[in-house]
Amino acid sequence: MNQTYMCPSCRAKTRFNVIEQVVTPVMWNSNEGEYEAAEETAPFHLAYNGPDKRVQCGSCGLVEDEIRFIKMAENAGR
Numbered sequence: 001m002n003q004t005y006m007c008p009s010c011r012a013k014t015r016f017n018v019i020e021q022v023v024t025p026v027m028w029n030s031n032e033g034e035y036e037a038a039e040e041t042a043p044f045h046l047a048y049n050g051p052d053k054r055v056q057c058g059s060c061g062l063v064e065d066e067i068r069f070i071k072m073a074e075n076a077g078r
C-alpha cells in the first residue's frame with residue numbers, strides 16, 4: 001500500500017483501519033419471512049457501485065470512503 005491518507009476530521013496521518021467491503025446481495029422472501037442471497041445480476045437489482053474500501057481514522061474514529069482520506073492527503077501536500 002503506497003497511498004497516503006489524511007483524516008478529513010482531525011488531520012491525523014499515522015493510524016488507520018482499512019475496511020475491505022464485502023457485498024452480499026439479498027432479497028426479501030415473503031414466504032420464508034427473511035432475506036435470502038440474491039443473484040447480483042437479478043433484474044431490478046442494482047449492482048453495488050460504492051467504494052471497495054472505507055477507512056477509519058485510528059485517532060478520532062471517523063469512518064469515510066477511502067477517497068476522502070486520499071484527497072485530503074493530496075490537498076494537504078500542495
Ligand SMILES: [Zn+2]
Nearest residue numbers: 007010057060
Ligand atoms: Zn481523525
